[in-house]
Amino acid sequence: MDIRDVARHAGVSIATVSRVLNNSAKVSDELRSRVLEAVEELDFRPDHLARSLRNRQTSIVGIIIPDISNPFFPLIARGAEDVLRRADISLMIFNSDQKPATELQAVEMMLAKKVDGILFVGTGADNEAVTLMRTSRTPVVYLDRSEKGRVASVVTDNYGGMTKIMTYMLELGHTSFWYLGGPPLLSTAIERKRAVIDFSRHHKHISLKVYSGHYTYEWAYSKASELLKAERTPHAIIAGNDLMAMGVIDACNSENLVVPDDVSVTGFDDIFFASHFDPPLTTIRQPIYKLGALGAKLLREYIKGTRKKPVSRVLEVNLVVRASTCRRSI
């Protein structure tokens, strides 16, 4: 089944068929309707592959994320897929596990498959994968990773969010803090940490200890356990994200500390389970779905060429107060 068959069936040339199929040039009503009829009767579907080869575009967009099974990322993918689908674009997915080598492999694969654009949630380091994307001239939008203007990005207000948490905690009377943050090279972790440190500088009477690690339940659990055994418990432990907050809380429980009575704990992200945890997490709600959706929307503009210069979009975040924090009277 072929554009040629349609042409024959309709008694026109293949050029005419192509024209009505793509609305790419004027065709008389007479021929047009004959073509449409033939298409109908033969149930003809243009071969997408042949089109891609000719037009050099696949209507496929790739997304590279650390791990789809980490509860934070599916919503990004969902947001992206929803807007992409409306434009008949499909989403190809690749897990990088935050490993530069895997990330590079991902980029190579997507480039080889000629994706129209890439949604990139990277490791944060400026590695080969990044270089390859840049030299390829394939449109790229960074998601949840800022790249200081060299490439388009959509991020949430990590600095502002963490500042909101600290401000709230101070209002509640907390003055001694531990901060357990994410990987030292990740822009989100950098921003959140910077907010905490800046805050402590502006408020001389509070004490703060800062630790960087991984955005995981496991790391937070073990680090918190270690610290709780060795040092004096602070008023509050600020975690880099919800998963970490959960790890911290479970560590506290293991040490027979009650959250929030003995120590307040905060998260960041507001993933689904944040509200169902025991205790429910005080955290920052991030518009994760929107992050993916907006990123996809921007990417489309770069692909279509209606936008050229890299832009950085920052999404607002909100404080959500729940039961993992309480007033601290001294």
Added chain:
Amino acid sequence: MDIRDVARHAGVSIATVSRVLNNSAKVSDELRSRVLEAVEELDFRPDHLARSLRNRQTSIVGIIIPDISNPFFPLIARGAEDVLRRADISLMIFNSDQKPATELQAVEMMLAKKVDGILFVGTGADNEAVTLMRTSRTPVVYLDRSEKGRVASVVTDNYGGMTKIMTYMLELGHTSFWYLGGPPLLSTAIERKRAVIDFSRHHKHISLKVYSGHYTYEWAYSKASELLKAERTPHAIIAGNDLMAMGVIDACNSENLVVPDDVSVTGFDDIFFASHFDPPLTTIRQPIYKLGALGAKLLREYIKGTRKKPVSRVLEVNLVVRASTCRRSI
């Protein structure tokens, strides 16, 4: 940059280049090394699209799932992606929201893009999407949905799992049950329900009420609330999955019932948060990652043609006892 450029550079014909690139025929060492050298120097990458058009295969596999942001599905996708990537196959993802129309759109899109095969986690109904897949002759493997032998599938032992739960609950002394299950057309929900009903038939002295709804926190919460207000609380509420169990538990809390002291609650799936919920869920651990991985592995065999007849694989599941259940003394 072209296979033609490489040929010119190496002083051979394009056919020879193609031959060494694909190892598709004998080429003298002399020419072979000249080609390889040219490829190296020009940093040549074969155009995947042209290859796809020629070979009628894209090295892309599609997966259709209800919703990637539902915590159950990412692990399936991850398992599939991991095995596919090793074969240089990319995974294209599509959310169906369990809607037949969206599902159909997904199938059409994947077929149009000429995916080599489809991993299908469907709505359960025998709809147009299913028909379209069948007529397309594209290899398909059903995941977590059984199709009585007409098409390949990988499922977990839903019947056996639910039987394990009921057996355990009986051992613990429970004799009155509510069962809040999933959608009446989904094979997983059908199997689990059947197990519960069969069990009650074999044990005349237990009482059971069965309700079907959705695999969601929300439905379970509202249904449980309604029932708890209207009827006498049973010894145990058996939920169709973990999300539902969480909804049930929260509903119990709202009604001032303590789980498990006043009523035991069980889940199914053992998603990550099952062990972190309050109380931690007694549930069935399903090998979700393996479901996706095995499905992908099978699909590859159908694509390669090394397997023809549809097979059904059933994965074993395990009971995980935690704190949402306790001994019931009468």
Added chain:
DNA sequence: CTGTTAGCGCCTTCAT
């Protein structure tokens, strides 16, 4: 073993 040639299915000048 190697090269020439004919497509895969489509879009798009270039003439008419």
Added chain:
DNA sequence: ATGAAGGCGCTAACAG
């Protein structure tokens, strides 16, 4: 407004 013809980049006969 329409048709004929030439590729997009690659693979696979078919000759030699």
